[in-house]
Amino acid sequence: GAVVSQHPSWVICKSGTSVKIECRSLDFQATTMFWYRQFPKQSLMLMATSNEGSKATYEQGVEKDKFLINHASLTLSTLTVTSAHPEDSSFYICSARPGGGETQYFGPGTRLLVL
Amino acid sequence: AQSVTQLGSHVSVSEGALVLLRCNYSSSVPPYLFWYVQYPNQGLQLLLKYTTGATLVKGINGFEAEFKKSETSFHLTKPSAHMSDAAEYFCAVSGGNQGGKLIFGQGTELSVKP
Numbered sequence: 074g075a076v077v078s079q080h081p082s083w084v085i086c087k088s089g090t091s092v093k094i095e096c097r098s099l100d101f102q103a104t105t106m107f108w109y110r111q112f113p114k115q116s117l118m119l120m121a122t123s124n125e126g127s128k129a130t131y132e133q134g135v136e137k138d139k140f141l142i143n144h145a146s147l148t149l150s151t152l153t154v155t156s157a158h159p160e161d162s163s164f165y166i167c168s169a170r171p172g173g174g175e176t177q178y179f180g181p182g183t184r185l186l187v188l
Numbered sequence: 189a190q191s192v193t194q195l196g197s198h199v200s201v202s203e204g205a206l207v208l209l210r211c212n213y214s215s216s217v218p219p220y221l222f223w224y225v226q227y228p229n230q231g232l233q234l235l236l237k238y239t240t241g242a243t244l245v246k247g248i249n250g251f252e253a254e255f256k257k258s259e260t261s262f263h264l265t266k267p268s269a270h271m272s273d274a275a276e277y278f279c280a281v282s283g284g285n286q287g288g289k290l291i292f293g294q295g296t297e298l299s300v301k302p
Contacts, residue, residue, distance in 0.1 A: 079231070105288055107289070107290075116278065116292045116293065116294050116295050117232075117278070117292050119290075122288075122289065164229075166232070168232075170288055175220050175237075175239060176234065176237060179224070179232040179233070179234075181230055181231040182230060184229065
């Protein structure tokens with residue numbers, strides 16, 4: 074149980090284009106989802122917290138207009154990197170927390186390469 | 189505020205030897221504590237967690253951890269390392285009014301020598 078999927082697992086795009094990453098909780102309902110960014114050999118950096126049906130809460134220093142988050146249902150959250158640039162290349166990981174629970178379950182991650 | 193410190197960014201053990209990965213936390217409220225493992229180019233997998241109750245918690249793959257409030261520690265151990273245990277390990281804390289946010293340590297890379 075508690076499986077989280079991400080799609081795509083790999084994406085390569087040209088500078089200036091937008092990329093959408095999906096995060097799905099497959100066997101539970103997630104009232105809260107989180108989006109992280111991870112640089113090589115580093116820990117996870119929380120980008121934003123997403124609650125179903127409401128606006129995401131972004132961490133300090135994260136551009137909300139660049140990283141658009143939508144949590145339209147209890148099983149799906151999306152992260153759109155708008156007008157991507159090479160410095161946005163990174164490993165993006167989502168997690169989902171069941172309603173009333175304290176544990177976050179993580180997706181397999183999406184590696185983004187912007188050329 | 190909460191924080192996590194993992195002592196040692198890299199730990200190397202021989203196959204069959206004891207694994208000990210250290211984690212100390214700081215929290216002004218009763219903490220929830222977690223250990224996650226990350227294999228290369230993958231997401232994080234929950235190894236074990238402490239919320240309330242028994243302070244010695246057992247997880248998957250033979251790992252366990254003990255919550256010691258007096259020492260503000262939550263060290264991860266495994267009696268006998270396997271080659272497949274080689275990975276990055278993250279300790280994390282949540283609780284209080286953080287909105288369920290996880291505060292991660294810097295991570296410890298475990299290498300297992302044959």
